Amino acid sequence: MFEGIVIAGLIMGGIYSLIAVGLSLQYGVGRVLNISHGEFIMLGAFATWSLYTLLGVSPLLSLIICGPFLFFLGFLIHRTLFQYLRDKSESIGAFADSSLLASFGLLFIIQNIALLIWKADLRGYSYLNSPVSILGAIFTANRIVALFFAVSISLVFYLFLTYTRIGKAIRASAEDPITAQVMGVNIHRMLAICFGLGALMAGFAGPLISMMYEIQPTMGIEYTIIAIIVVVLGGLGSITGSLIGGFSLGLIGSIVTYFNPGLSLIAYYVIFILLLLIRPTGILGK
Amino acid sequence: MLILEGRKVTKYFGGLAALNQVDFEINQGEVVGLIGPNGAGKTTLFNLVSGFLPITSGEIRYKGKKINGLNPHQICWNGVARTFQSIKLFGGMTVFENVVSASLFGSKRAISLLEAEREAMELLEFVGLSLVKKSLAKDLPIAFQKRLEVARALATRPDLLMFDEVMAGLNPVEVSQAMELVIKIRNKGITIFMIEHVMKAIMEVCDRIIVLHHGSKIAEGRPEEVANSPKVIEVYLGK
Amino acid sequence: MKCLNVITKRPFTVVGILLILILLALLPLYTKPYPVISLTNILMYIILTVSWVIFSGPTHYISLASAAFFGVGIYTSALLGKTLPLPAVVISGGLASFLLAILIGLLTLRLRGMYFIIFTFSVSELIRHFLLWWETNMTGTVGRWVVMVSHTTVYHIILTIFVVTMLIAYIIRRSRFGLALRCIGEQEEAAIHIGINATMVKTLTFAISATFMGAVGAIMATRWTYIDPRIAFDPHISFMPVLMAIFGGTLHPYGPVLGAAIFAYLEEILTTKFPYYYMLLFGTILIVVILFLPQGLFGLIQKWWKGGSGQENANP
Numbered sequence: 001m002f003e004g005i006v007i008a009g010l011i012m013g014g015i016y017s018l019i020a021v022g023l024s025l026q027y028g029v030g031r032v033l034n035i036s037h038g039e040f041i042m043l044g045a046f047a048t049w050s051l052y053t054l055l056g057v058s059p060l061l062s063l064i065i066c067g068p069f070l071f072f073l074g075f076l077i078h079r080t081l082f083q084y085l086r087d088k089s090e091s092i093g094a095f096a097d098s099s100l101l102a103s104f105g106l107l108f109i110i111q112n113i114a115l116l117i118w119k120a121d122l123r124g125y126s127y128l129n130s131p132v133s134i135l136g137a138i139f140t141a142n143r144i145v146a147l148f149f150a151v152s153i154s155l156v157f158y159l160f161l162t163y164t165r166i167g168k169a170i171r172a173s174a175e176d177p178i179t180a181q182v183m184g185v186n187i188h189r190m191l192a193i194c195f196g197l198g199a200l201m202a203g204f205a206g207p208l209i210s211m212m213y214e215i216q217p218t219m220g221i222e223y224t225i226i227a228i229i230v231v232v233l234g235g236l237g238s239i240t241g242s243l244i245g246g247f248s249l250g251l252i253g254s255i256v257t258y259f260n261p262g263l264s265l266i267a268y269y270v271i272f273i274l275l276l277l278i279r280p281t282g283i284l285g286k
Numbered sequence: 287m288l289i290l291e292g293r294k295v296t297k298y299f300g301g302l303a304a305l306n307q308v309d310f311e312i313n314q315g316e317v318v319g320l321i322g323p324n325g326a327g328k329t330t331l332f333n334l335v336s337g338f339l340p341i342t343s344g345e346i347r348y349k350g351k352k353i354n355g356l357n358p359h360q361i362c363w364n365g366v367a368r369t370f371q372s373i374k375l376f377g378g379m380t381v382f383e384n385v386v387s388a389s390l391f392g393s394k395r396a397i398s399l400l401e402a403e404r405e406a407m408e409l410l411e412f413v414g415l416s417l418v419k420k421s422l423a424k425d426l427p428i429a430f431q432k433r434l435e436v437a438r439a440l441a442t443r444p445d446l447l448m449f450d451e452v453m454a455g456l457n458p459v460e461v462s463q464a465m466e467l468v469i470k471i472r473n474k475g476i477t478i479f480m481i482e483h484v485m486k487a488i489m490e491v492c493d494r495i496i497v498l499h500h501g502s503k504i505a506e507g508r509p510e511e512v513a514n515s516p517k518v519i520e521v522y523l524g525k
Numbered sequence: 526m527k528c529l530n531v532i533t534k535r536p537f538t539v540v541g542i543l544l545i546l547i548l549l550a551l552l553p554l555y556t557k558p559y560p561v562i563s564l565t566n567i568l569m570y571i572i573l574t575v576s577w578v579i580f581s582g583p584t585h586y587i588s589l590a591s592a593a594f595f596g597v598g599i600y601t602s603a604l605l606g607k608t609l610p611l612p613a614v615v616i617s618g619g620l621a622s623f624l625l626a627i628l629i630g631l632l633t634l635r636l637r638g639m640y641f642i643i644f645t646f647s648v649s650e651l652i653r654h655f656l657l658w659w660e661t662n663m664t665g666t667v668g669r670w671v672v673m674v675s676h677t678t679v680y681h682i683i684l685t686i687f688v689v690t691m692l693i694a695y696i697i698r699r700s701r702f703g704l705a706l707r708c709i710g711e712q713e714e715a716a717i718h719i720g721i722n723a724t725m726v727k728t729l730t731f732a733i734s735a736t737f738m739g740a741v742g743a744i745m746a747t748r749w750t751y752i753d754p755r756i757a758f759d760p761h762i763s764f765m766p767v768l769m770a771i772f773g774g775t776l777h778p779y780g781p782v783l784g785a786a787i788f789a790y791l792e793e794i795l796t797t798k799f800p801y802y803y804m805l806l807f808g809t810i811l812i813v814v815i816l817f818l819p820q821g822l823f824g825l826i827q828k829w830w831k832g833g834s835g836q837e838n839a840n841p
Contacts, residue, residue, distance in 0.1 A: 100642065
């Protein structure tokens with residue numbers, strides 16, 4: 001039982017970490033609280049569903065398709081919409097407000113488009129559905145695969161941030177945009193790249209989620225909220241914090257679900273509210 | 287008579303001591319300077335006195351009454367006012383509105399709008415801003431913005447006025463004008479506690495100077511004493 | 526008092542407003558039910574938006590808790606509707622929301638910016654999910670029935686709430702309280718240093734704005750007759766006032782009214798004729814307004830009106 005809870009927690013945690021890292025990049029560097037983040041996840045999930053049910057494309061292949069596609073979409077949206085707002089805003093506070101509202105607009109638009117294309121019904125498909133036994137607990141193979149990919153992607157991304165030049169430039173931009181510019185970082189491109197990377201994470205999370213659960217065009221907001229909770233839990237601006245926070249929240253959710261399935265989201269909200277009141281900077285925050 | 291005193295004032299941010307067991311006294315009517323290298327804890331001290339930050343340990347007394355633990359608006363009502371290092375004007379409001387607000391809210395008294403407006407006009411003339419009273423605060427040049435901060439602080443009818451680098455960013459002419467204003471305010475009977483980096487101003491205007499470094503008081507005394515103190519010279523010029 | 530000054534200085538405006546109000550009040554007598562019901566809906570949105578602006582306008586604290594206050598009003602109606610007369614129910618709804626807002630305010634008004642926005646949204650959602658879980662698991666029945674009331678009565682009560690809301694919004698805006706709010710919104714740190722008790726001012730204003738949301742929720746419940754947590758605490762109710770206020774323009778007092786009226790009317794048309802496109806349209810309008818009309822629709826109108834001459838009167 002215990003192993004089952006832990007593994008289930010890790011599976012969810014893996015997804016939570018991915019989407020939280022995505023949001024963290026968009027907020028930490030670009031200062032955009034992208035409330036439409038969940039909609040990108042939803043797009044990734046539905047694109048995967050369509051590709052699989054219409055063309056038989058494996059969801060794992062969709063990872064490579066949706067990820068980059070959503071990256072470019074995010075990059076473009078930032079370059080046009082958010083960059084324009086940034087240039088026009090009088091202060092960082094004003095930009096934070098207007099970018100939040102603009103991302104609201106995006107939420108409405110993207111969700112409506114999805115509703116038009118795929119209608120409001122629940123969709124699902126079965127892929128790698130055979131049961132697998134891990135440490136005595138039984139899971140469908142797709143969940144284990146999802147866990148594997150979520151963890152791998154997070155790991156690769158972490159290494160990317162720590163050891164590559166672009167990764168270091170990203171971290172520098174997050175910590176000190178002005179100095180980063182002085183050091184030669186093209187900050188406009190960097191901001192758009194970071195926003196795109198956030199969408200990339202959504203593009204990875206979407207297919208993985210669609211493998212495990214049924215999906216609906218309205219699924220986005222719940223994931224956005226969870227991403228926000230994890231980001232605040234881990235500490236705004238800390239990528240590592242988002243990773244740790246994601247797995248932590250996943251474990252908590254798994255434990256709560258074991259006792260009472262309907263309460264996990266409520267538990268997240270309660271934790272979140274307590275967090276904001278007691279320690280808004282989060283576990284690893286500055 | 288002591289108007290402000292601090293005993294073993296200590297402030298920690300996490301594990302870092304921004305201020306460490308600082309004692310200080312300010313007498314009524316004095317002009318006291320507070321100097322020290324960047325990061326010495328000067329603005330932190332002001333933030334503790336004004337109630338904006340909670341004190342970690344120690345005591346601050348204003349006219350004999352303990353004020354650490356009070357809210358900033360209460361401390362303001364008691365008669366302590368301040369200006370800010372980074373200008374914090376009500377940018378979207380006019381010069382006049384900035385000062386009227388302070389007249390209305392700055393003291394615990396019943397005052398009509400008309401009276402507040404009258405007081406505000408007097409203060410604007412006092413600091414020399416009456417001609418720009420309808421301009422938006424954010425549109426003013428820096429020297430005027432600094433004067434507006436002063437006028438706004440004065441509108442709260444303080445007995446102690448704390449200037450946080452009120453001369454920063456001013457050219458020499460503007461610095462002289464600012465110094466004149468400081469003296470005018472002192473002549474009205476208001477005690478002045480000022481953080482400043484412009485040495486000329488400090489030397490000429492202050493009765494006493496307190497020197498902070500890394501959160502501790504390292505020197506105190508008349509301007510000439512402090513200027514010649516080897517410790518102070520080392521801190522500013524050495525290493 | 527200042528109000529008397531207004532009456533003597535601008536008698537035509539006051540008379541004009543009174544005439545319009547009388548016409549509106551008598552509306553049910555000379556039209557079919559549909560316009561009355563439609564106007565009830567529009568007034569609901571106007572009240573929500575105007576009350577939202579009472580707090581969030583000057584302070585720039587974007588609250589997404591409107592659904593919580595509206596929902597509390599709805600549930601008050603459901604719980605008390607059979608035992609109390611209608612006006613008392615409406616007032617109770619307002620009062621319950623007032624108290625909830627005081628509680629939330631005292632807890633959160635130390636939070637700024639993003640944190641405040643997210644917190645208010647979370648509280649709203651927490652209440653919704655919790656009530657849903659409670660009704661599903663604890664009481665066994667989800668949803669409640671509310672005493673039904675004639676649409677004319679609903680209309681008149683909402684009209685009354687509308688008048689009261691506009692009056693209070695006006696009084697606050699013109700008073701020292703309103704000035705304190707503006708100072709807080711401009712530069713909160715400086716505001717508290719010039720003697721403004723920001724915590725009290727913010728909390729009280731937040732609570733006042735919540736009161737009207739609660740009152741309007743209490744009366745709208747009687748229109749819908751069946752309510753459950755998903756309907757009562759729909760996040761839609763939190764997002765719409767923000768959208769409408771921004772669309773209309775938050776700087777001018779009539780901005781929210783205009784924004785809400787247009788949006789509410791649009792929503793009605795769109796949900797009947799193009800139900801599948803209205804989110805798309807709203808989202809696009811929102812982005813367009815944010816990009817090109819920062820002062821909202823009213824700001825645009827003001828620019829045309831003034832045509833470049835003279836100063837902007839920020840405080841009419």
